[in-house]
Amino acid sequence: MGGVNPAGRTSGHQAFRRTVLGALPDDDQAQTLLGLAAMMRLASGQDDGGWQDAEGHPLEPAAIVEQTRQRVLDHTLIRRIEDSRFNDEGLPANRRASLALDTPLTFRIRRRQLPEDLPPTWQVHEIDRHTLEVTVPAGQMEVMLPETRQAQVRTAGQLPTGFEPSRFYRSVHHPRGLSMTIFAASDCLGDSGLEWDALRDRLDPDEVAVYAGNSIGQLDDEGWGGLLKSFVSGNRATSKQMPLGYGQMPADFLNAYVLGSVGGTGAVLGACASFLYNLRLGVEDIRAGRRRVVMVGTADAPITPEIIEGFRAMGALADDDSLRSLDALELLTDADYQKACRPFARNCGFTIAESSQFILLMDDALALETGAEILGSVPAVFVNADGWKRSISAPGIGNYITLGKAASLVRDMLGETALRERSFLHAHGTSTPKNRVTESHVFDLVARAYGIEAWPVVAVKAFVGHSQGSAAGDQLASALGSFAHALLPGIPTLDAVADDVYAERLRFSRTPLSFAADAAFINAKGFGGNNATGVLLSPGVTERLLMQRHGEAAVAAWQARRETTREAAANYLQQADRGHFQARYRFGEGVLEGPELEVSDRSIRIPGYARPVSLVVDNPFGRLEEGERG
Structure with missing residues (x-):
């Protein structure tokens, strides 16, 4: 498993430990806080085993925990939205207005800023090659006046402050959700303790699948959000915004840049149930014998002014007015925002959040063969x-x-x-x-x-x-x-x-x-x-079920092989807890277009893949004898 959400990193159960922090032994608490401090760039672990604070001063781990504890607690989980637009700066907007001009209005403007299609009554004179003078006659003039609006929702579940998933690979104008996807999938592979290329080489390439997406696509400025408001904002649409906005793009990114998979792929979008819908695809593929390894996940980054306003308008979010009314307050403090989400208590709406979560599913025989760490099992999704x-x-x-x-x-x-x-x-x-x-x-x-x-x-x-x-x-x-x-x-x-x-x-x-x-x-x-x-x-x-199905000898052999897997996973987690993340991102590697393939009527051999893709398929429909006609 791997991922990131407002509680921290998924691997090694770091995010879980943040939610039960007070119930953990002191050593586990310190490890959790130290790992989060490194993730938030408040400290960093060194190759020699030492630690430094954010200014590069050597410090003992206990001192770093003491120094950063309150900031870690205050800047993880649900809290006041840290984007300045949701606070004093205000949300950028426009207000439609009709100006009544008593006399003609004359102004100068750069040539490239003047709209191409002007009202016929406007008069334009050239001042020089760069500047024009425009005269608008007296009368009504329809305009859009820029303004800033105070946010009505100021709380969200944000990734830990200081953590930016795009820092760990060559991200070029990627939507935030896709950067989170790259990090989360890489975290999942690291936590597994398995070497992906070696695992892939054990399998027919078509025995691998990726089912990953989200609920509403990538709607920040780098995705469909920027595309849809490009005309009214005066910005150009880019060549990336359209393709990178699609809801199944997390799966596409994993196939193309992380796993190099040519197997099954796709995403089912089902609002808040999207992760479980994708999980169901993976479980059913494995139960049917179509796949042996499936990466399942989602990545959502919906903390944008437009998405928040959409949910607020339908009365779904806990906005500031509702929170003040609920607790009979005149002013909301940071502590009030931190307790905005109150399941099964007196409450007033949900709190929006960002997260990316991935798990690696395997059939039981392959899990035993590879010595995989088994965290649990999913028999069905309904x-x-x-x-x-x-x-x-x-x-x-x-x-x-x-x-x-x-x-x-x-x-x-x-x-x-x-x-x-x-x-x-x-x-x-x-x-x-x-x-x-x-x-x-x-x-x-x-x-x-x-x-x-x-x-x-x-x-x-x-x-x-x-x-x-x-x-x-x-x-x-x-x-x-x-x-x-x-x-x-x-x-x-x-x-x-x-x-x-x-x-x-x-x-x-x-x-x-x-x-x-x-x-x-x-x-x-x-x-x-x-x-x-x-x-x-x-x-x-799960282990008892495996024992029942495969026998004691097979389970004992798996337990022996698992030691190597655990050692690799422990090495990854040690580096991650020190703030050393290495995203798996292989842009432009091993690109194939078709002429390189060896195609027969039984299989397709793909350069770079150890085993061929079998073209022998199950036929449940029966067969007509040659020459037989309907």
């Missing part, structure tokens, strides 16, 4: 729509079906006791009034149906916000951390469970909860009726 509804953004009934099926599968695989006592819910938990009622009702009805009396609920958006299509990726990464540390993050903004929450059979906690889980349910209730629930099994349960 997806259902809402059916008839009034508002397209309103919740519906699909989530009852997805969670009900997921609970049924866990009961069938692990038994009643495991479902009732050793499973937990990773709620969508957006912090909207409708979500707290409808999602808790789903949980309550399913709990009643399966005899669950105190189902633990985790709502990680209280820490990192709502990263749209990547939200379930944040949840899954957090659940893997819970398996590793036997801790469930609390909901620190839950002062009290709201009166309208169906809480009788649910277990909420403000603080981290010790819990040894066998299974987690990754839940998503997306706009438009995009509901999904993924079943995630713990590494302990």
Whole structure:
């Protein structure tokens, strides 16, 4: 697994540890804070094992932790938006106006700044080769006046301050989401401890797939955002904005610049359930035997004025006025912004966030052969729509079906006791009034149906916000951390469970909860009726299932091979914790266009790939004898 969100880096469970920081042993707390300080460029680890602060002064690790602790805590997770446009500078905008000119208006302008198509009543005189004089007759003149507007939403889940994913490779005007993709996928490969080229060489190139995207494309200025406002802003559209804005572009970037994959590819966009939709593609491909390795992920960077205004206009976001009203405040402080997201409490809207999360799926035989570190397993992802509804953004009934099926599968695989006592819910938990009622009702009805009396609920958006299509990726990464540390993050903004929450059979906690889980349910209730629930099994349960399927000897051999993998992963994590990141980005390497291939009726050999692509395909349709006619 790999990625980055407002809590930090996904590899090594760093981001998870940030959300349970107070419950960790002192050494783990110090390691987490030191790694985040390095990530935020507040300190750096040296090759000789020493450390330096941001000014280059040698310091002991303990001193760096003490020196940077408060800044790390204040500049991770949800907080006041740090973009100056959302604060004193104001958001750039235009206001339409009609000027009443009593007398003709004369002004001078550079030739290249004058519009090509002028009103016929305007008079233009040349002053010199660069300057023109324009006279506008008296009367009405329609204009757009530039202005700045005060932001109505000032809180978001932002990546840790000082961390810029575009710094780690040759990024040339890439949208932020794609830079996050490159970092997250590289982090995933590093955390795996496996050498990608060696893994790829074991396989038919068509046994690899990448399913990655996001929920709304790349809408910052380097993507479709800049393209769509190019005319009204007076800026030129670039040749990159159109292609780099597509929602499946994270998968395209991984195939072209990170993995060199020619296997399956694509992305399913399903609002807040997008990560789980892509995960479902990977799981079903592996179960069907079509692929053996699948990289699954998402990357969303929606903290832009336009996207925030869109969600605010539909009443979905926790804006400043709503937060002040909720807490009867006249002025919001930094501390108030940090607790804006309050799943299952009295709340007023979600908090937007940015994140990129990737996981590497493998079939069980290949995982054993390669000595892969098994963090958990995903037997199934269930997806259902809402059916008839009034508002397209309103919740519906699909989530009852997805969670009900997921609970049924866990009961069938692990038994009643495991479902009732050793499973937990990773709620969508957006912090909207409708979500707290409808999602808790789903949980309550399913709990009643399966005899669950105190189902633990985790709502990680209280820490990192709502990263749209990547939200379930944040949840899954957090659940893997819970398996590793036997801790469930609390909901620190839950002062009290709201009166309208169906809480009788649910277990909420403000603080981290010790819990040894066998299974987690990754839940998503997306706009438009995009509901999904993924079943995630713990590494302990997964190992028992592998033992049952492959036998003790195969599992023992895997455990021996895993030591080499763990050593490689540990080396990567040590460098990452010191702030030394190496993004895997291979622009222009190994480019093939077709003439280099060796094509027969049985296979295609591709230069640079150890094994050929088999052209032998399954035919479930039957066969007509030659000469037979309909």
